Amino acid sequence: MVYIGEDREDYIIKSIVMRMLPPREINKMARVTITRPELYESDGSPVPGGPRDPHFGAIEPGEICPVCGNTREHCPGHFGRLELARPVIVPYYSDHIYYMLQATCRVCGRLLLPQEKIDRYKIILKKLKKRWPLLAEAFLKEVRKEAAATMECPHCKSRQFKIRYIRPILFYEERPEGETRLTPIDIRERLEAIRDDELELLGMDPEKNRPEWAVISTLPVPPLAVRPPITLETGLKSEDDLTHALVEIIRQNKRLSNLIESSAPETMIEDAWLALQFVIAAYIDNELPNIYPLTHKSQRMMKTLAQRLKGKEGRLRGNLSGKRVNFSSRTVISPDPNIGINEVGVPVEVAKVLTFPMRVTPYNIEEARRYVLNGPYKWPGATFVYKKRTGKQIDLRFQRNYKQLAESLEVGDIVERHMIDGDVVLFNRQPSLHRMSILAHKVRVMPYKTFRLNPLVCPPYNADFDGDEMNLHLMRSQEARAEAEELLLVEKHIRTPRYGGPIIGGRQDYVSGAYLLTVKNRLLTEKEVIDLLGAAGYKGELPEPAILAPRKLWTGKQIVSLFLPDDFNYTGRAKINSGPLACDSIDCLHDSYIAINRGKLLIGVFDKAAIGAEVPENVLHKIALEYGDAKARELLDTMYKMFIRMLDLRGLTISLSDIDIPREAREEIQKLIREAKTEIEKLISDYRAGRLEPIPGRTLEETLEQKIIGRLNSLFSEAGKTATKYMDPFNDVFVMAKTGARGSEVNITQMVALLGQQVVRGKRVSRGFRTRTLAHFKPGDLSPEAKGFVKGNFRYGLRPTEVFFHAAAGREGLVDTAVKTSQSGYMQRRLMNAEQDLYVAYDGTVRDSYGHLVQVRYGEDGADPMATYHGKAVNVDRLIEMYGEIRESTNHR
Amino acid sequence: MPSKTRSKKRIDYRILEHELVPQHRVLSFEEAVEVLKRLGVKPHQLPRISINDPVVRLLGAKPGDIIEIKRRSPTAGEATYYRIVVVF
Numbered sequence A: 001m002v003y004i005g006e007d008r009e010d011y012i013i014k015s016i017v018m019r020m021l022p023p024r025e026i027n028k029m030a031r032v033t034i035t036r037p038e039l040y041e042s043d044g045s046p047v048p049g050g051p052r053d054p055h056f057g058a059i060e061p062g063e064i065c066p067v068c069g070n071t072r073e074h075c076p077g078h079f080g081r082l083e084l085a086r087p088v089i090v091p092y093y094s095d096h097i098y099y100m101l102q103a104t105c106r107v108c109g110r111l112l113l114p115q116e117k118i119d120r121y122k123i124i125l126k127k128l129k130k131r132w133p134l135l136a137e138a139f140l141k142e143v144r145k146e147a148a149a150t151m152e153c154p155h156c157k158s159r160q161f162k163i164r165y166i167r168p169i170l171f172y173e174e175r176p177e178g179e180t181r182l183t184p185i186d187i188r189e190r191l192e193a194i195r196d197d198e199l200e201l202l203g204m205d206p207e208k209n210r211p212e213w214a215v216i217s218t219l220p221v222p223p224l225a226v227r228p229p230i231t232l233e234t235g236l237k238s239e240d241d242l243t244h245a246l247v248e249i250i251r252q253n254k255r256l257s258n259l260i261e262s263s264a265p266e267t268m269i270e271d272a273w274l275a276l277q278f279v280i281a282a283y284i285d286n287e288l289p290n291i292y293p294l295t296h297k298s299q300r301m302m303k304t305l306a307q308r309l310k311g312k313e314g315r316l317r318g319n320l321s322g323k324r325v326n327f328s329s330r331t332v333i334s335p336d337p338n339i340g341i342n343e344v345g346v347p348v349e350v351a352k353v354l355t356f357p358m359r360v361t362p363y364n365i366e367e368a369r370r371y372v373l374n375g376p377y378k379w380p381g382a383t384f385v386y387k388k389r390t391g392k393q394i395d396l397r398f399q400r401n402y403k404q405l406a407e408s409l410e411v412g413d414i415v416e417r418h419m420i421d422g423d424v425v426l427f428n429r430q431p432s433l434h435r436m437s438i439l440a441h442k443v444r445v446m447p448y449k450t451f452r453l454n455p456l457v458c459p460p461y462n463a464d465f466d467g468d469e470m471n472l473h474l475m476r477s478q479e480a481r482a483e484a485e486e487l488l489l490v491e492k493h494i495r496t497p498r499y500g501g502p503i504i505g506g507r508q509d510y511v512s513g514a515y516l517l518t519v520k521n522r523l524l525t526e527k528e529v530i531d532l533l534g535a536a537g538y539k540g541e542l543p544e545p546a547i548l549a550p551r552k553l554w555t556g557k558q559i560v561s562l563f564l565p566d567d568f569n570y571t572g573r574a575k576i577n578s579g580p581l582a583c584d585s586i587d588c589l590h591d592s593y594i595a596i597n598r599g600k601l602l603i604g605v606f607d608k609a610a611i612g613a614e615v616p617e618n619v620l621h622k623i624a625l626e627y628g629d630a631k632a633r634e635l636l637d638t639m640y641k642m643f644i645r646m647l648d649l650r651g652l653t654i655s656l657s658d659i660d661i662p663r664e665a666r667e668e669i670q671k672l673i674r675e676a677k678t679e680i681e682k683l684i685s686d687y688r689a690g691r692l693e694p695i696p697g698r699t700l701e702e703t704l705e706q707k708i709i710g711r712l713n714s715l716f717s718e719a720g721k722t723a724t725k726y727m728d729p730f731n732d733v734f735v736m737a738k739t740g741a742r743g744s745e746v747n748i749t750q751m752v753a754l755l756g757q758q759v760v761r762g763k764r765v766s767r768g769f770r771t772r773t774l775a776h777f778k779p780g781d782l783s784p785e786a787k788g789f790v791k792g793n794f795r796y797g798l799r800p801t802e803v804f805f806h807a808a809a810g811r812e813g814l815v816d817t818a819v820k821t822s823q824s825g826y827m828q829r830r831l832m833n834a835e836q837d838l839y840v841a842y843d844g845t846v847r848d849s850y851g852h853l854v855q856v857r858y859g860e861d862g863a864d865p866m867a868t869y870h871g872k873a874v875n876v877d878r879l880i881e882m883y884g885e886i887r888e889s890t891n892h893r
Numbered sequence B: 001m002p003s004k005t006r007s008k009k010r011i012d013y014r015i016l017e018h019e020l021v022p023q024h025r026v027l028s029f030e031e032a033v034e035v036l037k038r039l040g041v042k043p044h045q046l047p048r049i050s051i052n053d054p055v056v057r058l059l060g061a062k063p064g065d066i067i068e069i070k071r072r073s074p075t076a077g078e079a080t081y082y083r084i085v086v087v088f
C-alpha cells in the first residue's frame, strides 16, 4: 500500500477539453480493424478481427497483450475500429448538425448573413465571450435564428429550403419538387463546406472541432477492459452488452457492404444503410426516441453507452458521487446515557476491523509493540506492520512470532493498529439532510454488537432506537482526524445554523426528570443528594441544606444550581407556563416563571423550555452561546445525568389509572356533550327552517358547517379542561404532557374525555355513501355523530362507526406523510444542488464558484445564524439582563 | 443587435409606486466606479437585470448601467443590491 506523500508524484490536471473525436484520432488510437462479427472459433479461441480480438487488450489472467506486452494488471486496453460501408450520423451531435444546416448555404456553405453583418457579429462575439459568456451564448442563438430565417444566400444568391429534422438522425429538405431525405453523405458534404472563420458564429471553436466530424465513417471500438466478458460458474462465457451491440453493428455493416458490392437495387441499399444508422444510434443511447432499441433474446433492453452513465445507478450518480468507502461500518444503534455526548460506543468486533495506520515514533514505540504483541485477533492489537527499512508489509494473520516482530519495530515503521478509545470517527445517519447529519465522535470500544449513542445527540441525527442503523467511518490520517475534531465534533454543533437555537438537548425522560427534580415540593435527603450528584460526577462540596431540622433536606433547585455558571442570569417562561399556570412575574406562585440570578435557580421549574432540544433562547442555548460550547457540553454530560437519575429514584410509569377520572368528572363531560348537541340541533333546525343568517361571504351551508365545527371545537377544549381539572398534578401522563416531554393536552383529552371531530380533506367526514357517510345514518343527516364526531375516548372505547371515522382520518394522515416526505426530499435535493457551491468570501459577500456576486452581505445582515439568538444578531434585552442584574445584586451587598 | 430588445408596449409608470416593487436607481458613472471598487468585483461579476425589465425600461437605463435596488429586509431592515443592465 502506498501512503499519500510517500514515493508518489502528484500531477495536477489544469484543464479538460471536450470535443468531437476527429477521424484522425480514431484511426491513430486503433490497434486492430474489425471485420467479422464472430467472437470465438470452434476451439474457443478469439476470432482475429472479431470484437474479442486479443489486440483489444489482455483480459484473462496470465494473458499477455499482443499490443503492449503487459498482463491484464498493467495493460490499459486498446481501441480498435470498424470501417463503415457508408457514413453515419452520431445521434448526440445531430441537434448541432440541424442548426448548422439551417444557418448555412446549401450550395456554397457560407453563413446565411451578409458579409458586413458577419464581420460585425464576429467583433461583438469576441467582446461578449471575454466578459459575458452567458450573453455570448444568447447572442449566438440570435445570430443562428437570423441566419436560419434567410431563404436566399447573400453570397451565391441560391435559394434555400426548409429543413425538417426528426430526432435523432433523420433530416429532410422541403424542395419544391417534394420532400427529399438528406443522407449522411449529403450532410457531410454540406458540413465540410462551412468555413472555419464562420464556424465561431455558429457556436463551434474551429481550433477544436470541424462540423463534418459529427458524421463518422470509422466507428471506434472500445477496449475489452470496457466490456469485459464474464465466465459463469458453469464455465460458459457471457459477453458484455456493449459487445453484443457491437456484434449487431458489425452484422449490419457487413450486410450493407455485401449489398453495395453485389450492386443491389438502391432502395435495398438505402434500407440497410438506415438500419445501420439505427443500430449505431442504439449503441450510443438505447433510449433515444424513434429508434428500434437493441434487446436480448428475452426482450430485455441492452445497456448501451448512455445507459452506463445515466440515472441513479449510472457512472455519475452511482460510482462517482456515490462512491463506496473502506474503513466504514454500519450497525443498529442503541442508547447509552452513561457515555458522553462526544462519544460513540463501538463493538469490539468493529474495532478489530477498522484499523489506523500508526507511525512508530520514539514516543509511542512501546505502545506500538503492545499492539503487535496482541496480534490481529485480540483487541487492542494490530493487523499489519509496514517495515520502513525493507518496504515490506507483514500480515499478522500469517505471523506466528508476534514477540519477535514487536521487538523488531523501529521508528518510522507503520503499525496498522485496531481502533482504540479516543480515536476520532465520523458518525452518520441517513437521510443526511443537514450538516449535523455527520458528526465526529470519540470512540469508546464496548462489548455487544450495536453502536451506542448518547440519547441527547438524537435530535441532530433525527435518530431513535426502534431499529435505526447508522454508519461510522474511521479517520485514517492525523490531518483528517484533527480536522474532524475541530470542525465536526458533536459539542461544536450543539447550536445549529438552521434557526439559531440548540439542536442538541433534552427530550422525553430528560424533560420529565428535570421537572421532577426542580419542582417546588421536591426535597431531597442527604443520601438522595449524594446519589444524584454522584450520577453527575460532581466533585465539590455539598451546599448548605435548605432545611436543617428535623433533618437536613435540599431542594432540587439547589442541586441544579451547582452546575450553572456563577454569573449566569436568566429569566423566562417555563413550558408549564400556560393555562391556569400562566404567569409573567418573578414572584410567580405556580413556579412557572424561571429566574436564575448569579447561577442560582431561584424560582421556576426546568422543563422543555429550559433544557430541551430545539428550543431557541432557553437556558441551555444561552449557556452555549455565552459560555461556549465546551461549557454546554459539560452541562449535558453532568447536570443532565441527574435528570435521568431523578427518574430512577422516583420512577416514571403510566397505567390505566392515570387516564381514569372520577365518575362526577365523566358526568360533567357528558353534560357538556349534551349541551353542545342541543345547540347544534338547534343550528340544524334553524338551517332547515331557513332561519340561519349566513356569515358575510359564505353560503348558508358553509355557515352551518363553520358554526357546527366551531361549537364542536369549543366542546373538545372544554371537555379537555374539565378532564385535566380532575387529574392529579403529579399524574405521570399529565406531567409528561405539561412539561413537553411527550404527548399533549389533545392526547390526554382523547384518552380520558373524547376523541373529537375526525377530519378528512380538511372537512368533517362527508363521503362514503351517496347522501351519508355510512349506512348507519339517515340520508342527509347533518348531526355531529353522522359526520365523524367521536364522543367516545380511548379509555372506554369507541363505537363501530367511530372506529371507522377515526381510521379514515388516520389513513389520510399516513398518506399525507408518505407523499410529503418524497416531495420535500426531492425539493431539498434540487435546492442543495443549486446552492452547494455558494460561499461567504472573506469580504463578507456571497459568491458562486466563478466569483460572481450573489449577495452583498451574507443574509443581508452578515450574521452567522449559528451565533445568534434565534436569528437576532444583537439581543439588547439579553445584554441588559446579563449585566444589569449582576450590578443590581452587587449593590445589595 | 439581432434581437428585438425593446417591445413597443408602454409601461404603466405606476408600477414604481407599487408596494412590492422595491426602489430602483441608476448609478452615475462615479457612483458605479465606487460601488465596483467597494465590492471588489468587475461589472460582469454583478447579478444581471434585463433591459426588458419593466422598471429598467421606465428608468431608461442603458446596457452596462448599474442599478441600485433597495429592498426591505427581514434581517437587516433595508438591503442594497446592485445589478447590471444587460441586453437579453
Ligand SMILES: [Mg+2]
Pocket: A463, A464, A465, A466, A467, A468
Ligand atoms: Mg427509527
Ligand SMILES: [Zn+2]
Pocket: A057, A058, A065, A066, A067, A068, A069, A070, A075, A076, A077, A078
Ligand atoms: Zn495492452
Ligand SMILES: [Zn+2]
Pocket: A105, A106, A107, A108, A109, A110, A153, A154, A155, A156, A157, A158
Ligand atoms: Zn451560397
Ligand SMILES: [Zn+2]
Pocket: A581, A582, A583, A584, A585, A587, A588, A589, A590, A591, A592
Ligand atoms: Zn404565577
